[in-house]
Amino acid sequence: MTVLPEPVSNLIQAFERLPGIGPKTASRLAFFLLRAPEELSQNLANALLTLKSGTGMCPVCFNITIAHQEICDICANTHRDQSSLCIVEEPLDVLMIEQTGGFNGRYHVLHGVLSPIEGIGPEDLKMAPLIERVKKENIREIIVATNPSMEGDATALYIRQQVIHYGVRVTRLARGLPVGGDLEYADQNTILRALAGRQEIS
Amino acid sequence: MTVLPEPVSNLIQAFERLPGIGPKTASRLAFFLLRAPEELSQNLANALLTLKSGTGMCPVCFNITIAHQEICDICANTHRDQSSLCIVEEPLDVLMIEQTGGFNGRYHVLHGVLSPIEGIGPEDLKMAPLIERVKKENIREIIVATNPSMEGDATALYIRQQVIHYGVRVTRLARGLPVGGDLEYADQNTILRALAGRQEIS
Numbered sequence: 081m082t083v084l085p086e087p088v089s090n091l092i093q094a095f096e097r098l099p100g101i102g103p104k105t106a107s108r109l110a111f112f113l114l115r116a117p118e119e120l121s122q123n124l125a126n127a128l129l130t131l132k133s134g135t136g137m138c139p140v141c142f143n144i145t146i147a148h149q150e151i152c153d154i155c156a157n158t159h160r161d162q163s164s165l166c167i168v169e170e171p172l173d174v175l176m177i178e179q180t181g182g183f184n185g186r187y188h189v190l191h192g193v194l195s196p197i198e199g200i201g202p203e204d205l206k207m208a209p210l211i212e213r214v215k216k217e218n219i220r221e222i223i224v225a226t227n228p229s230m231e232g233d234a235t236a237l238y239i240r241q242q243v244i245h246y247g248v249r250v251t252r253l254a255r256g257l258p259v260g261g262d263l264e265y266a267d268q269n270t271i272l273r274a275l276a277g278r279q280e281i282s
Numbered sequence: 283m284t285v286l287p288e289p290v291s292n293l294i295q296a297f298e299r300l301p302g303i304g305p306k307t308a309s310r311l312a313f314f315l316l317r318a319p320e321e322l323s324q325n326l327a328n329a330l331l332t333l334k335s336g337t338g339m340c341p342v343c344f345n346i347t348i349a350h351q352e353i354c355d356i357c358a359n360t361h362r363d364q365s366s367l368c369i370v371e372e373p374l375d376v377l378m379i380e381q382t383g384g385f386n387g388r389y390h391v392l393h394g395v396l397s398p399i400e401g402i403g404p405e406d407l408k409m410a411p412l413i414e415r416v417k418k419e420n421i422r423e424i425i426v427a428t429n430p431s432m433e434g435d436a437t438a439l440y441i442r443q444q445v446i447h448y449g450v451r452v453t454r455l456a457r458g459l460p461v462g463g464d465l466e467y468a469d470q471n472t473i474l475r476a477l478a479g480r481q482e483i484s
Contacts, residue, residue, distance in 0.1 A: 100307065121330040
């Protein structure tokens, strides 16, 4: 790689450390920015530099907030259903669910899932604050929206065990065929789940 | 998108301006960097900020060089074949060819291709300096390595017309089936080219 000037190879290496960006994409991005107006690189650099300093974590739901904000906009919103709590793995999941407009309660971000293989236990997640919330807040339903994976299922089960004696309804997002999907390409597990969760046509 | 703190949405927007990065990937990258050590964002930001100031253009071949360097390492290397010139569209193409180790001559970067539709003529490319090089340097072969597209072909033809009366051999990279490719998935034009360019088994 002696043909590459150091500033270019540095940028390629920095891009390669991002998920889903391999050497080819990293090179393409770097050479694109070389051609593009300098403003583009500068905007991205500035956004990167203010990312951590400009953000914080909501002390109630552990979602990402603007730095120095007391609690996040969702937790502060009294128009939202205070009795319903949606549990997600990551802050990005909050965004994904909010964009659907299908949920009007509040969230709790675990910042991970239980994973014995990776040595991640409840103490590594925001699990204790969740139990505290269930004790103190008047929560009626917990929707566990962890990913439909082994770890997501185990985490859902653990949460159910921890909160069930507080008289809270614990639900899990439905599993089945994705909308627009094709039965032909679905895996056996998904089809089994879709069968088990079949619904009356109304 | 009211749920997203401004520093996060700014970063998502900056990522979205890069080629091949859509809203989903941009979000994923931003949320990955939120979780990752701050050093990762800072490295990327620094690399972006020094990209333009740290690089320049070789006055001979117009490849990317380190800033304030007289001519690039390839042009300065007297061990390389001075009689063979490879013409490419972009600096990234130099890297791609260098990585193969299959070419030991020098390069000339056009910084684009002729494209009447987009209004790009020879004067918008590093075409005049190329003709100058052919006049002054003792070049015997020009390998036109523009992309195998309509514009790439037109550019190759134009270069041939311009330099042919200097007694220079002008060649074009072979077209055919990509190595590891499958005849079943090849398009008709590629198969036609592969037929026309068939080689004796030796």
